[in-house]
Amino acid sequence: MSDPASPPLPALDTTSGRRRFLRASGALAASAGAAPGLLLAQPAPIKVGVLLPLTGAVAYPGQQSREGVMLALDDINGGGGIKSMGGARIEALVADAQSQPQVGAAEVDKLNEAGVCAIVGPYASAIAFATTQAAARHNIACVLDQAVADQITARGLKNVFRFGPSYEMAVRTGINNFHILNTVAGKPVKTVVVVHEESLFGTGTATTIARDLPALGYEVLEVIKHANPTRDFNNIALRIKARNPDVVMQANYLNEFALLLRTLRQQGVRPKAMYSIFGGGGSNPKVAKELGEAAEGVLDCNHWFNPKDKRGPALRARAEKKGLTFTHELLMGYNATMLLADAIERARSTRREAIVDALAASTWADHFMPYGPTRFVNGQNQGAQPIVTQIQKGDVRVVLPNTYAEAEPVFPSRVG
Numbered sequence: 001m002s003d004p005a006s007p008p009l010p011a012l013d014t015t016s017g018r019r020r021f022l023r024a025s026g027a028l029a030a031s032a033g034a035a036p037g038l039l040l041a042q043p044a045p046i047k048v049g050v051l052l053p054l055t056g057a058v059a060y061p062g063q064q065s066r067e068g069v070m071l072a073l074d075d076i077n078g079g080g081g082i083k084s085m086g087g088a089r090i091e092a093l094v095a096d097a098q099s100q101p102q103v104g105a106a107e108v109d110k111l112n113e114a115g116v117c118a119i120v121g122p123y124a125s126a127i128a129f130a131t132t133q134a135a136a137r138h139n140i141a142c143v144l145d146q147a148v149a150d151q152i153t154a155r156g157l158k159n160v161f162r163f164g165p166s167y168e169m170a171v172r173t174g175i176n177n178f179h180i181l182n183t184v185a186g187k188p189v190k191t192v193v194v195v196h197e198e199s200l201f202g203t204g205t206a207t208t209i210a211r212d213l214p215a216l217g218y219e220v221l222e223v224i225k226h227a228n229p230t231r232d233f234n235n236i237a238l239r240i241k242a243r244n245p246d247v248v249m250q251a252n253y254l255n256e257f258a259l260l261l262r263t264l265r266q267q268g269v270r271p272k273a274m275y276s277i278f279g280g281g282g283s284n285p286k287v288a289k290e291l292g293e294a295a296e297g298v299l300d301c302n303h304w305f306n307p308k309d310k311r312g313p314a315l316r317a318r319a320e321k322k323g324l325t326f327t328h329e330l331l332m333g334y335n336a337t338m339l340l341a342d343a344i345e346r347a348r349s350t351r352r353e354a355i356v357d358a359l360a361a362s363t364w365a366d367h368f369m370p371y372g373p374t375r376f377v378n379g380q381n382q383g384a385q386p387i388v389t390q391i392q393k394g395d396v397r398v399v400l401p402n403t404y405a406e407a408e409p410v411f412p413s414r415v416g
Contacts, residue, residue, distance in 0.1 A: 045090065046090045047117060050092045051108065054096040059099065097131070105131055125204070132159070141161065141343075161360075163384065165381075166380060169384065189246040193239075194249045195250050197251070197256060202252055206225070230256050233260045236260070245271055248274050251277055257282065257287070262294055275301075299388060299413070312368045
């Protein structure tokens with residue numbers, strides 16, 4: 001019961017009270033909404049340089065490598081980013097080396113200023129020789145997508161890591177497999193002409209081939225160098241015809257590789273086999289389809305995936321769905337990027353020295369190449385190896401070694 005002597009209570013201001021409640025509840029709602037946003041805020045992207053020749057003489061393989069890098073980034077970022085860094089996404093800062101070493105070196109300095117923690121690329125050996133040196137000044141890790149010249153890793157640079165084999169490794173494997181093929185076939189091949197492009201890659205590979213073949217009983221009749229690019233192989237084809245070798249071995253890029261095959265066919269030059277080591281078109285499905293009989297039977301010791309691992313064919317299917325040709329450049333760009341992502345994951349940092357250390361200690365095995373786990377010595381993956389493919393019925397098939405073979409080799413193959 002109320003006290004009748006007490007003054008009446010003031011009337012309740014329901015309007016102002018409702019306003020205060022709405023303001024208070026709105027503020028609470030805003031703060032509650034902000035908390036999840038703060039918890040789920042994405043960490044800063046991880047900047048990685050993608051330095052490749054996207055224009056100029058070797059633009060096509062550079063562009064193919066870039067496609068491989070981007071497919072890898074789709075998988076990395078789509079799979080949750082770098083988990084040890086809160087799901088940070090990798091952001092590609094793409095730079096064009098323009099197929100020129102000095103331009104590539106200048107682009108490294110720009111990427112340094114942009115704050116990249118590492119660089120993938122730059123495909124070509126001559127460019128890599130310059131870019132890795134420039135990157136060493138900034139302690140930026142360089143994961144080579146190809147760039148096979150041994151000189152790149154022979155300088156003792158601590159920031160350079162090549163996932164695939166060097167040309168010394170490829171020539172050793174390539175010549176050994178070539179000798180096996182010839183021996184099994186009854187040794188029908190005795191003489192060789194070597195044709196190569198003029199840069200560090202082609203010259204180094206051809207010199208090593210010519211040095212090592214005679215020890216196995218083969219006569220190198222001539223080593224022919226050509227410019228890159230070359231748009232007319234008629235004179236070189238005539239030189240080959242005059243020498244009449246059992247085998248022509250090539251070490252060059254796609255356009256020149258394909259043009260020489262066409263020219264040899266047009267001039268009726270029919271060696272017993274075409275066997276390339278790091279041939280620019282020897283394991284290219286587009287060459288296999290477009291050149292038809294001129295390419296049938298071509299053997300190539302090169303980068304290629306393990307066909308018995310379903311991830312390789314799956315990546316090929318993805319690339320072709322995008323309208324791309326699945327080439328070894330795309331394949332190696334993909335794997336180089338995945339290797340770098342594994343190192344960043346383990347480094348738990350974008351500090352350049354941490355990434356260099358993580359790469360140096362890498363034992364990455366989650367790939368679909370014919371390799372074991374990575375083991376870097378002076379920047380070279382010791383477990384890397386090329387495998388031998390052959391163009392058969394308009395497509396590329398692995399024929400050696402037997403562990404990875406999906407088809408029997410045809411040797412000699414009478415290409416031309």
